[in-house]
Amino acid sequence: MTDLHRLTIRELSEGLQQAQFSSRELTEHYLKRIAKIDTKVKSYVTVTAEQALAEADAADAVLKAGNASVLAGIPLAHKDIFCTKGIKTTAGSKILDNFISPYDATVVAKAKAAGLVTLGKVNMDEFAMGSTSESSYFGATGNPWALDHVPGGSSGGSAAAVAADLAPIATGTDTGGSIRQPASFCGLTGLKPTYGRVSRFGMIAYASSLDQGGPMARSAEDCAYLMNVIAGHDAKDSTSINKEVDDYVANLNATSVKGLRIGIPKQYFNVSGLDAEVKARVEESLKKLEEMGASLVEIDLNMTEAYVPTYYLIAPAEASSNLSRFDGVRYGYRCENPVDLMDLYKRSRSEGFGAEVQRRILIGTYALSAGYYDAYYVKAQKVRRLIQQDFLKAFENVDVIAAPSAPTTAYKIGANLSPTEMYLGDIYTLAVNLAGLPAINAPVGFDQESLPVGLQLIGNYWSESQLLSIVHQYQQNTDWHTKRASVAEETA
Template identity: 45%
Template sequence: MAGFDQLGARAIAAGVAAGDFSASEVARAALDAIEAREPKIQAFLQVSAGLALKAAAATDARRAAGEELGLLAGVPVAFKDNMHLLGTRTTCASLMLEHYESPFTATCVRRMLDAGATPMGKTNMDEFAFGSSTESSAFHRTYNPWDITCVPGGSSGGSAAAVAAGEVTLALGSDTGGSIRQPASFCGVVGMKPTYGVVSRYGVVAFGSSLDQVGPFGRSVADVALAMDALVAAGRDPFDSTSQEVPAGFLAHLEASVEGMRVGIMPDLMGHEALTPEVRAALDDARVALGDQGVEVVEVDLPHMASSIAAYYAIGPSEAFSNLARFDGVRFGYQQPGCTTLAEQTALSRAYGFGAEAKRRQMLGAYLLAAGVYDKYYYPAQQVRTLITSDYRRAFARCDAIMLPAAPTTAWCFGEVSDPMQMYASDLFTISCNIAGNGGVCVPVGLGADTGMPIGVQLQGPAFQDHKLLRMARALERGLEESGRIKPGSVAPAFAGKGGELA
């Protein structure tokens, strides 16, 4: 039989339901693949073999009892390590939470498990999701499956790499300024950031509460659509005040025709100096592929987009400072021993527990929220947010989705980008989507002619039009597949088939 990494989520769930193989067999195959591939990828911070086998056995028992199986029956899934799962640690890749045992399970994780998914473990990330390369993890690097001298992107680099290397079929990440879409682009997988409010944030360690959104990674748009169905099927989450009701049916309408739909492009942006020629070429390919599927291309403009980095770095760090204030070493987290006063204990615990970037963001946030400073940056940033949102509204009156790069370049090598400002600038094409709260998805377009590394193209859609956005993403994928540029579902070649045979 084939390796489990050759199967998509739908095929695994169908195979388990049909009795072609058991969920336990799939789980063992995934554990086998992880064991074989992980030494070179290091996508995981914790592999939850015990939980995985137990969940898979439960799925098999349900089938044996004749019960109906969930959408993701037996599908191996990994979770970014800022998502709580009872029975695992939730470290956020930080020394602060090195030994933190999850006291409960996050809603998004719960929904995947309720759909029958098998939890394989927790994936590496930039510390507290501050970063774009997963290099700021306090524990170890994660290597890009397409070239292990390169970063997988970030902050959800572990989740993207685990999917790209075929260690799991699906993974969840979180996206505050591009942390799903950029690593998806770097690792050649599909990554979706739904509209803010579509997926519950309850149980996901917050970075920027008004920007964070959870979403899935998969090796095809269909797998991502299936995961979205599992995430929203139970309705809005009463534990998250900002969560909203969204109908399921992402997969059901995925193949519907896009004839007559319109995609917006921004000619100015296409000529942006930061874009490498191969990324520009990929955007052209994507435009052609969408055209082949009957999508009309229109020009749109987002005049305030240039300010989105500034707005983002006012809003994000302010919210991060506030969200991370709770890490004082009293109720949880690292506590400096031997301190005689609370203030000393707090300051030293935080100094040890947080890495450099986590300290930088919190310091910036603490400054930006100070009396007198708040009115100079934070408040106007929220006004600029209104302008950016209006830009999108105007643009979406003329098109169904906007096409953008997911990142200006392909994956860079370790240590190549160490300056924070340079790192921040690389978020240019993804963060305006978080500022407006819209949905965005990154679809692989193929390998760059110069670097040979994966390039993804990003589609952004209007708020709560994520079904239509995924339909457009699928059209793009179909077009590229038809022209032979990509093969959806495929694993990074160096790792395909390494371990993970379905016995």
């Protein structure tokens, strides 16, 4: 019972269904690991031990009755951007440090309905704005592969928790790469679904036309299990698409790699900031896919240089609008002894929001202001359409598009990247959100410092099954997804 954390989701499910161990035993195993190991990693903001054990007991009762769902009794961690009834939901911000949600996000409600056990809420960049998880009010999370390095962001806590075996699976959100980049930095598989595939109801908004929830786990198979639970239409979310949901687990071998056309954008592999070792590992993984029967097709994505400026006009503009609700009046942090209403607004927001969030609010407010709206925001939306058309044209000739997930491996904590350096680190992930496409990260090796490298595969709309299937078959022929950091090897 000491190595339950080494089991896959399928093995955990089979073990629970066959009564080899109970959900309580499994949950206690993870809670012990969190108590011992998370003092180093610092992935959790809130550990819900009492609730987790109660949910585990309920799952055990259903399992004993013989009518449990496939994932009943399996623990998971939620990114602290999903509202959880009766549990603190902070979005990594001081302004929400005292916020107890009165309801569950749809993703959380679906997980509960499937019998999954919530271990707690994990750390993230404040309001999902960042690529390192250092902007969190609760401090930086360490990368399990090198604790003095960042786990990526904004879903850094989700990635670190899974990579350290402090949860078998976790939810994340992706607005500009926030599932794929931390998955890359921590050696995990992470899927950003098509926009509208997973409900955003109860997910604290950063940029509403870009945000999308998804799974983070060790393998494509593990991700597929969680996707089967969280994907689907939700009437509470006006951007949710009413489209039939695949059985992602059943489809894991449905796409043949033999004959698959993988697009290689020449612009992506000539980016000046692309690390040589990252490039080498990605090219090695593409060679492996070629050996498995795929063909590599060089393509042009001519809008590449527009990704960063377009995203960093649209996302902050939406953020400035979404975050206007945090005013110190209705809920969240309120400054002490305001002299008048204006003082209450100004001080509550300046004291409650961190530097990066304030920076993006100011950029967004400027872009939306009179005299600049047409020159910046409207123009960025027009360029966004051109970026989308660029991808659609490419998909006329290829099935998926390959790229690095990030130009480098994980940064050191406290590297103090300038905002521009941090934004340019998202060069490979931003366009997927601008176009609303699905994309997945798969671990494909390490650099000389033993830090993980990730391959990103971008699919056409609604091709989550295809992406999971390709990565699953790649993982049947490689073992990168089974590698574990030394901190994950520790016993509780």
